[in-house]
Amino acid sequence: MTPVLQVRNLHVDYETAAGPVHAVRGVDLDVHRGELVGIVGESGCGKTTLAYAITRLLRAPAHLTAGSVTFQGVHDTAPVSVTALTGSALRKFRWDRMSMVFQGAMNALNPVQRVSAQLQDLFHAHRPQLTKAERRTRVGELLDLVGLPERVARSYPHQLSGGMRQRVMIAMALALDPDVVVMDEPTTALDVLVQREILDALAELRRRLGFAVVFITHDLSLLLEISDRIAVMYAGRVVELGDSVKLRENPRHPYTAGLLNAFPTLRSERRDRHGIPGHPPDLAVPIAGCAFADRCGFVRPECTTTDVTLRPVGGTDVACHLYTAERQEVSG
Numbered sequence: 001m002t003p004v005l006q007v008r009n010l011h012v013d014y015e016t017a018a019g020p021v022h023a024v025r026g027v028d029l030d031v032h033r034g035e036l037v038g039i040v041g042e043s044g045c046g047k048t049t050l051a052y053a054i055t056r057l058l059r060a061p062a063h064l065t066a067g068s069v070t071f072q073g074v075h076d077t078a079p080v081s082v083t084a085l086t087g088s089a090l091r092k093f094r095w096d097r098m099s100m101v102f103q104g105a106m107n108a109l110n111p112v113q114r115v116s117a118q119l120q121d122l123f124h125a126h127r128p129q130l131t132k133a134e135r136r137t138r139v140g141e142l143l144d145l146v147g148l149p150e151r152v153a154r155s156y157p158h159q160l161s162g163g164m165r166q167r168v169m170i171a172m173a174l175a176l177d178p179d180v181v182v183m184d185e186p187t188t189a190l191d192v193l194v195q196r197e198i199l200d201a202l203a204e205l206r207r208r209l210g211f212a213v214v215f216i217t218h219d220l221s222l223l224l225e226i227s228d229r230i231a232v233m234y235a236g237r238v239v240e241l242g243d244s245v246k247l248r249e250n251p252r253h254p255y256t257a258g259l260l261n262a263f264p265t266l267r268s269e270r271r272d273r274h275g276i277p278g279h280p281p282d283l284a285v286p287i288a289g290c291a292f293a294d295r296c297g298f299v300r301p302e303c304t305t306t307d308v309t310l311r312p313v314g315g316t317d318v319a320c321h322l323y324t325a326e327r328q329e330v331s332g
């Protein structure tokens with residue numbers, strides 16, 4: 001089946017006085033209908049930049065320098081080139097077909113407008129044919145959908161808890177029945193219990209409505225629980241992409257293994273956890289070979305000289321010379 005979202009060779013630079021910072025360096029990613037794809041990596045690896053590039057929200061000094069994003073929703077007979085959309089076509093596409101819940105989104109609600117007015121504005125802009133009464137009914141249905149009581153419609157954002165505000169943002173993201181919702185750290189600012197409630201609500205909504213989610217976080221243990229597939233990002237690239245169960249049981253990239261070791265999972269035994277020594281590279285400096293080479297316990301000579309991109313290894317896609325060498329040894 002055609003993926004709902006296809007990201008190909010995406011590159012994003014930030015132009016700075018000292019030269020370009022290569023924040024996203026050639027990302028390929030497919031998202032299938034209804035699936036939850038997690039994107040994980042340390043701070044600064046380019047997750048948010050990728051999310052903004054996919055949703056066409058990049059603003060200067062960020063620039064898309066190469067690549068494409070293609071979308072094909074349930075009702076599309078032909079693929080939509082998201083990277084080529086402009087003006088009203090782009091405004092109509094956003095929220096309607098692909099929506100976003102960003103980091104700290106709950107603080108993005110307008111403080112002087114009641115929740116119902118903010119949700120109604122969205123219908124007003126995207127569904128102008130609806131009457132006022134119909135818009136009001138939709139708002140009630142939406143709040144109910146995300147588990148909020150009716151009175152929330154009449155509330156101002158400051159009268160709601162963080163968890164309730166984040167549910168309002170999720171309601172907004174789902175208002176127009178999109179095929180894809182991109183979520184960047186949607187629960188990070190919330191306490192663990194509220195986080196759990198929101199994730200459970202999200203899982204239930206996905207079952208009922210069938211939208212796909214791109215879920216971005218630095219928390220691998222969370223992604224292992226909720227994702228169908230996981231993309232591990234390092235220094236602006238996806239270095240491993242695969243089924244989340246396979247990735248947990250048999251991580252292929254040494255960075256993925258390091259991340260797994262750094263995060264406790266709910267089911268894992270209590271034992272010492274180790275961070276990955278060293279730091280990610282400076283993305284303002286061109287990278288020769290594998291960006292993880294200087295932190296990798298399995299480094300080989302070619303790792304510091306020769307670039308390596310994703311290739312299939314045992315049902316997972318991995319960008320690592322360990323496997324290119326093994327393949328040569330096997331075939332040779």
Ligand SMILES: Nc1ncnc2c1ncn2[C@@H]1O[C@H](COP(=O)(O)OP(=O)(O)OP(=O)(O)O)[C@@H](O)[C@H]1O
Binds near residue numbers: 023047
């Ligand atoms: N305005 C900017 N100017 C220059 N460089 C930037 C700018 N914004 C981000 N960057 C750089 O781009 C890279 C990717 O940043 P990005 O915020 O996408 O990473 P991230 O993985 O989402 O991090 P976090 O988890 O901390 O949000 C980083 O190296 C960052 O320093």
